[in-house]
Amino acid sequence: MKSEDKKSSVGIQIPVKNIKIHQPKQDENYKPRDQIYVRKVKGFFQQFRQKMNFVFLAVFAVLPWLQYNGHQAILFDIAEQRFTLWGLTLWPQDLTLLAWLFILSAFLLFFVTTFLGRVWCGYLCPQTVWTFIFIWFEEKIEGTANQRKALDNQKLNFNKFWRKALKHFCWLLFSIITSLTFAGYFVPVEQVFIDFFTFNMSLGLAAVVWFFAFCTYGNAGWMREIMCLHMCPYARFQSAMFDKDTLTVTYDYNRGENRGPRSRKQDPKKLELGDCIDCNLCVHVCPTGIDIRNGLQYECINCGACVDACDGVMDRMNYDRGLIRYTTEHELEGKKVHFIRPKLIGYALVLTIMTVLLVMEIVNRKPVSIDIIRDRTELAKENFNGEIENVYTLKILNKSQTDNRYRLSVKGINNPVWNGEQEVTVKAASVFTLPMSLTVDPFELDGYMTDITFVIELVSDEDEVVVEHESRFFNKR
Incomplete structure (x- = not known):
């Protein structure tokens, strides 16, 4: 059969992009269930993430304590079937307002994802915020990533016992405070804290507080990346909103390959090497334990840790920054990037319409x-x-x-x-x-x-x- 006949019998062929996957030698025995020891890294994106995490945590902790006209400013009182938002009280008859708010939030997430990728996960997701807080406790009590790994490999002794005990005590205490604060959005917050520490809390509320505390302790302390990889639905459908103009954390394959170690004084061109020195720092600082050099993966939460780590290495090697950076597929291919595009305009238009409708419904709402x-x-x-x-x-x-x-x-x-x-x-x-x-x-x-x-x-x-x-x-x- 002729080649033309073969093509016509098969139909239209879909172009396939081949990505060369390189696994470093020291990671050949890596197991999917191995514990990830996240290495601390400094840089612009990590400073920005920490500030965003602090703002999110501060807002979460402060909001239930704010007062307005002599009552709690924000209270979702399920028992009384009313939600109080400053001067606005919502009843079951007003659930359409909440429906509009949820739909608006969903389309806002779609808009941000189309433009900036999965930045919600990297900078504002509660799972990420609390995970990094728990990692901060680990670093202060057990030391760096290598020290934590060495401590885990030691036999049980007094040093290991008191460090582990103090870490889990801090985790649990922070989880309890988190749970009490969360409960304060649904029950008057002063009552929650007073009843809890005076042992006067009702059985039902106490069960909810302890349940949420252990969920926080388990998710941020033990499960961590498992929540992002296997339980979060956003990780599965967010790729449907990506296109070739979406900004994502990406490894510049053309510039980095072939990768390999070398001294700072050696010329990589003479060694037929790219800019990547194969130090694996991008893997060590990743909270989900992936290698961004293997291409775009759904596990990536766009936190930018690998960007900061790689930029630090590039500075030490006297190379240009940006081997790993926030970029688009079109930019890597040398094509023009279209930040304003039909999909983004569509999401923006829907957001505008829904915002107007929500404001109109609130303004026309009878008190x-x-x-x-x-x-x-x-x-x-x-x-x-x-x-x-x-x-x-x-x-x-x-x-x-x-x-x-x-x-x-x-x-x-x-x-x-x-x-x-x-x-x-x-x-x-x-x-x-x-x-x-x-x-x-x-x-x-x-x-x-x-x-x-x-x-x-x-x-x-x-x-x-x-x-x-x-x-x-x-x-x-």
Whole structure:
């Protein structure tokens, strides 16, 4: 068969990019389950990551303690079925706002990933932040990566015992504080800390606190990269948002190969070597234990540790920086990089539209709502005066952060008599239940059922909030 016939029978061939994989000799016996001893590295990206981690941790720790108008500024009170966000109180009826917020956050993540790759994982992901905090405890107590490895290979002695015991004590203490702070977003934070340290915490809340504490201890202390590699769904689908113009941590293969050791005075061109001296520092500083020189991998969290490590080596060798850097596939191929592209514009457009819709819904949100519950035992009854009476229960929800007084009325029916309070005071962020009834002369009713509307108005000199709720008034058959 001719070559043309073979091509036509196979169909369109998909181009395959071959990546040469080089494994250093000292890592040939590396096992996937071997513990990773992350080596400390200094550089611009690590300083930036540490500052971002500090900001994230500070925000997480401080937010539950902030007060607004005499109450906790941020409180997701599941027991009372209300979420407080500064001056905004969200109830189950307002869950559409949370849905908009989650959708907006998702598209923001898509936008950032398309532009900057997996930077969320490297700089702001709680798993990464807490893992590096736990590694910091290791470095302070057990020493450098080589010292920690040597300590683990020693037989149990007093030096090893007290260092390991102190490390795990610090891990557990930090996990407990983390768990108590997290619980403070759902239960008043002062109550959480006081009840915990005075042993007055309820069994259910104590179980939640200890469960989350042990999860933090296990995830950041023991599992670490396992969470990123095998349990995080973002690691699996983030590549779908990448394209050839996405900024990712990348090894410049053309410049680095062939790799090999040499002295600082030797000319790599005469040795037919590239700029990579095969020192493996990029592997030693990686929190997920990968070799970035093997190409783009889903395990890479874009933390930039290998970039700083490689730049330090390049400086010592008097080579140009950037052998490993944040770059795009098009740039490595010598092509023009398109930072503004259709996919990015699409995400930005969706983000803008959703932000506008969210703001509009918050602005147009009524600070009060009313639910009408009819008497289910009897739709209508005739009183001793021969009038038709319908019984209702009004549930008035004050969504604002201040106590308000409301005026109630009804329209859509002629000459109704309101039996019950028509002006009520509802406390801030609470529900007021008002039983009442309407009586109407049967001669005012045209049929078996009449559409009516309950109206609630804010009694105030400054402004009035009018909320209407439709209901029915039934006649006797």
